[in-house]
Amino acid sequence: MxxxxxxxxxxxxxxxxxxxxxxxxxxxxxxxxxxxxxxxxxxxxxxxxxxxxxxxxxxxxxxxxxxxxxxxxxxxxxxxxxxxxLGIDHTWKTVLVGVGNLGRALLNHKEFKLRGFEVIGAFDCDPFKIGEEVSGLEVMCTKRLMEKSHELGVEIGIITTPPERAQRAANHLVEAGIKGILNFAPARITVPEHVVLEYVDFFHHLYSVAFNITLSQQK
Amino acid sequence: MxxxxxxxxxxxxxxxxxxxxxxxxxxxxxxxxxxxxxxxxxxxxxxxxxxxxxxxxxxxxxxxxxxxxxxxxxxxxxxxxxxxxLGIDHTWKTVLVGVGNLGRALLNHKEFKLRGFEVIGAFDCDPFKIGEEVSGLEVMCTKRLMEKSHELGVEIGIITTPPERAQRAANHLVEAGIKGILNFAPARITVPEHVVLEYVDFFHHLYSVAFNITLSQQK
Missing domain, CATH: 1.10.10.10 (Winged helix-like DNA-binding domain superfamily/Winged helix DNA-binding domain)
Incomplete structure (x- = not known):
């Protein structure tokens, strides 16, 4: 803690x-x-x-x-x-919801533990994905989030679902008592005030590249 | 243009x-x-x-x-x-270097075109990946970047290689005359001043989540 x-x-x-x-x-x-x-x-x-x-x-x-x-x-x-x-002098127990391409990329990312985050659970609602092993984790049904989060003491949730499923994933995470969410899905979501919410939207960075190219061409 | x-x-x-x-x-x-x-x-x-x-x-x-x-x-x-x-009232021709998990996730992302970016080339230096089709694009050898970029009029390059290959990918993109780079690899890279460079580092956002949880627990 x-x-x-x-x-x-x-x-x-x-x-x-x-x-x-x-x-x-x-x-x-x-x-x-x-x-x-x-x-x-x-x-x-x-x-x-x-x-x-x-x-x-x-x-x-x-x-x-x-x-x-x-x-x-x-x-x-x-x-x-x-x-x-930054609060990263201890390891934060983290789960991921949405085992698509991006979810898999993150689960296979080697730097989480090195950077102070341990991904200890992967969840998806697709029955074809449940039970599959990705990067040493067995994909579990999103309905088991609450039970597993309490069991494992999870603090942070990462959302990598398609945009239309992001709010539902957030609801599951909030119900499971998670303290903070990092949302990669390109959709705005709402959470109660006591839950920390951050977005990763790489299009914002891509827009920034496009803008700065445009700007440099005006000079 | x-x-x-x-x-x-x-x-x-x-x-x-x-x-x-x-x-x-x-x-x-x-x-x-x-x-x-x-x-x-x-x-x-x-x-x-x-x-x-x-x-x-x-x-x-x-x-x-x-x-x-x-x-x-x-x-x-x-x-x-x-x-x-923002300079996104036209479509920016974009290529991606590094067809790993993250590269595949991006190539399969459906919103690029909608948001003003068209990914028209995927490059990798792994001979096992060259020739493979990912999301309708044939993966090409990174050595062909210059030839293809000139042919296709590419303006923006996305780097999704492992960190140790990011600088080499950037060098190839710069040689190919690219105007801007978005780097997802967790490594700092250097490019000439006329090339726009942006980083996407989702750990920064994860740190921000951790920090804000820590802060809220102090209140």
Whole structure:
């Protein structure tokens, strides 16, 4: 179970973009650590993350004081602090609903555990998929979500169903007492206020690529 | 080919978050249109997008004046304007490199064309995959990217390779004259300045879910 007092925030509201950048910092710092680095200056970290140095200092300031003047950041300490800040210093038990192409791709993704998330259940309502083994997990009927979630202590649910089934999947997850949902289905869904909801819509990124190409052609 | 003078910006630099929200507005407006709506108030649009109304007005203000006082937004006009702003009022010819689980999931995704992107080529360097048909496309050797891109007039490349092959895929795409890259591989890559680069990293969203659960448990 997560420690209820993991860190004390300097501010009550942290911009969503800051959280996503913190996640990026962790990823880049872990790469640097694997390459054998111990210390990094805020300028070099900024460059590696493609963010400006003042942005990094501002982002970190939400969570306390990091770095040593004239030295930079101790990589191992900064990773540990950022992971504590993000709540990923323990492993989050996660389930996935919707074992289509995308669901399979995610179940076969090797980095979940490394990044602090353990996918311990895969669910689908298609009788042809139930019982099938995908990446070491037996696909179970979505109706068993509540029973299994309680048994396994699941905290996060990932939705990879077709859009028309996303709300039903969300309802099952909410009933099962899940605390947060990551929705990959291209459909807006509603959940009670106490459930954390995030969307992954890669079309937004594709639009951003198209927009920036268009913009660069106007110059 | 995109029109070089699609719209005139009120400002030279549009925040990345604004672009992603514009994409969301298009998605929500298209859903509303399919449901038969003609006009929507900025409050209702805000609610449907889960964004506050002043944010929407601010986002749209970058691109000009939209909406009619006391009426709201004409949905069809606003969709057309936003699509023009985003550069998705024409179809972008797109290729995908890396036909693994995620690549297959994307190739089978039905919304590309609907959203303004046409995937016209799938590439992989694995000889066992070359020649295979996925979602109506014959998988081609990555070495043929340049020849095929010129032949087909490709503008955008999607990378879905394993992380260690992402940079090589990017190099092939850059050599082939591609204008923008969307990278799904969990690896930072470098491209020349004239090439637009965006990342999709769903772990950032997963971290955000974990963080917000942790935060809600501290209250």
């Amino acid at each position: 997560p420690n209820p007092r993991l860190f004390s925030l300097k501010s009550d509201s942290i911009p969503r973009a800051t959280i996503q950048r913190l996640a990026l910092y962790v990823q880049v710092l872990e790469d640097l650590q694997r390459e054998g680095a111990d210390v990094i200056s805020s300028e070099s970290l900024a460059k590696a993350c493609d963010v400006n140095p003042s942005q990094i200092r501002k982002d970190l300031a939400y969570f306390g004081k990091f770095g040593v003047r004239g030295v930079g950041y101790y990589i191992q300490d900064l990773i540990a602090s950022l992971k504590r800040c | 995109p029109n070089p003078r699609l719209f005139s910006l009120k400002s030279d630099s549009i925040p990345r978050a604004t672009i992603q929200r514009l994409a969301l507005y298009v998605q929500v407006l298209e859903d509303l249109q399919r449901e038969g709506a003609d006009v929507i108030s900025s409050e209702s649009l805000a609610k449907a997008c889960d964004v506050n109304p002043s944010q929407i007005r601010k986002d749209l203000a970058y691109f000009g004046k939209f909406g009619v006082r006391g009426v709201g937004y004409y949905i069809q006009d606003l969709i057309a304007s936003l699509k023009r702003c």
